Amino acid sequence: MTLMKSWVTGANSAETPFPLNNLPYGVFSTEGTEPRCGVAIGDMILDMAALETAGLIALAAGGVFHAPCWNGVMELGPDLWARLRARLTQMLAEGSEHRAAIAPYLVPQAEATLHMPLRVSEYTDFYAGRQHAQNMGAMLRGSPDLPANWLHIPVGYNGRASSVVVSGTDIRRPNGQTKAPDAEMPDFGPCKRLDIELEMGAIVGTPSAFGAPVTVDQADAMIFGYVLLNDWSARDIQSWEYQPLGPFQGKAFGTSISPWIVTTAALEPFRAPTPARERTLLPYLDSSIDGLFDIELEVSMQPAGADRATTLSRTNYNRMYYSAAEQLCHHASGGCGMNTGDLLGSGTISGPDKSEYGSLMELCWAGREPFTLDTGEVRTFIEDGDTLTLRGRAVGDGYQIGFGTCTGTILPAVKLPS
Ligand SMILES: O=C(O)/C=C/C(=O)CC(=O)CC(=O)O
Numbered sequence: 001m002t003l004m005k006s007w008v009t010g011a012n013s014a015e016t017p018f019p020l021n022n023l024p025y026g027v028f029s030t031e032g033t034e035p036r037c038g039v040a041i042g043d044m045i046l047d048m049a050a051l052e053t054a055g056l057i058a059l060a061a062g063g064v065f066h067a068p069c070w071n072g073v074m075e076l077g078p079d080l081w082a083r084l085r086a087r088l089t090q091m092l093a094e095g096s097e098h099r100a101a102i103a104p105y106l107v108p109q110a111e112a113t114l115h116m117p118l119r120v121s122e123y124t125d126f127y128a129g130r131q132h133a134q135n136m137g138a139m140l141r142g143s144p145d146l147p148a149n150w151l152h153i154p155v156g157y158n159g160r161a162s163s164v165v166v167s168g169t170d171i172r173r174p175n176g177q178t179k180a181p182d183a184e185m186p187d188f189g190p191c192k193r194l195d196i197e198l199e200m201g202a203i204v205g206t207p208s209a210f211g212a213p214v215t216v217d218q219a220d221a222m223i224f225g226y227v228l229l230n231d232w233s234a235r236d237i238q239s240w241e242y243q244p245l246g247p248f249q250g251k252a253f254g255t256s257i258s259p260w261i262v263t264t265a266a267l268e269p270f271r272a273p274t275p276a277r278e279r280t281l282l283p284y285l286d287s288s289i290d291g292l293f294d295i296e297l298e299v300s301m302q303p304a305g306a307d308r309a310t311t312l313s314r315t316n317y318n319r320m321y322y323s324a325a326e327q328l329c330h331h332a333s334g335g336c337g338m339n340t341g342d343l344l345g346s347g348t349i350s351g352p353d354k355s356e357y358g359s360l361m362e363l364c365w366a367g368r369e370p371f372t373l374d375t376g377e378v379r380t381f382i383e384d385g386d387t388l389t390l391r392g393r394a395v396g397d398g399y400q401i402g403f404g405t406c407t408g409t410i411l412p413a414v415k416l417p418s
């Protein structure tokens, strides 16, 4: 696949994250206007709500684009997703007869504020990065051996939709219960081991019925698109609370996502296989589809007041052991109904080399190996005022499919009454 040319300025360079090949879906507002659906193209946003009002696009009776989320479009199903993408491609392509009619509905991205692109129904987080699971085992349980279930089950836990926020939202350091190994009593106070997790988020577009399983292939077709996801994690709170039921408060204070939903359709040319199976998966998880995607990812950190960010890690979504489709199939396998707007975290993405680790916990090896930023500052975990940013892109021939950034700055914990 090569660059598809558009008449919109800024959309035809190899550097733009938003060429015509991408067409990601977001929610934006400009000064004094309500949040509504928009599509990124080059440096602009196509105002879908205004286009709908003008009668230039009609996807469903009553309209779907004035909403502050894409859930209404997701509910229309894959045939209409394809029709929308085809229509947008036709309207924005170089030489399009629609140019003069469409041009008034482009808004500069520089003038827009981006909001949550979807209403998250429920949020589930998985644990599908093999290197990450081995590293966490080595640090927390003294052995890199995978848990006995890991090669058979896409391990996950149910998270909180209420704490999923859009990129750019500040995150407050959580207060929580921790216990030092030699202390007799636990303590309640600000997290001292605040971390990130580099993940991709898969967004369920098509629901599945309560009681009805889906195959991996059906699950793949249910996924509307992907975002970058930072599953902020309080390691000291987590390590005290997590047995036997898994993460709770250590991961419930904030999960950031990038503002643009990159559709599965835009990512089609970048499909990648899951790795060879060390243990054959049970038949219900069997599939021959390439459920992963070749998406280059990176993490950077910028302390308060610093003039530059330091890249901490670079890896790729194709490193994962389980695909989002396999996770979704497993999720529904016992009869759990999946809903439009459900968000599935991939699990932390860490490649085999240390330069590819997707959490600070791994990069500083549980605090034992501090690292130095380009500014000279030394870090293990996150300090107040630090800004952490995830970036992602799929690189084609002379173009890229960008995700925008997923960023957040850490604010000091809520002061406790003394
Ligand atoms: O191995 C553990 O005890 C903890 C693992 C995690 O914190 C990872 C988690 O949230 C799932 C993931 O992102 O891979």
Ligand SMILES: [Ca+2]
Pocket (backbone or CB within 6 Å): 125, 126, 197, 199, 231, 345, 347, 348
């Ligand atoms: Ca996670």
Ligand SMILES: [Mg+2]
Pocket (backbone or CB within 6 Å): 159, 163, 231, 232, 251, 252, 253, 254, 255
């Ligand atoms: Mg979270």
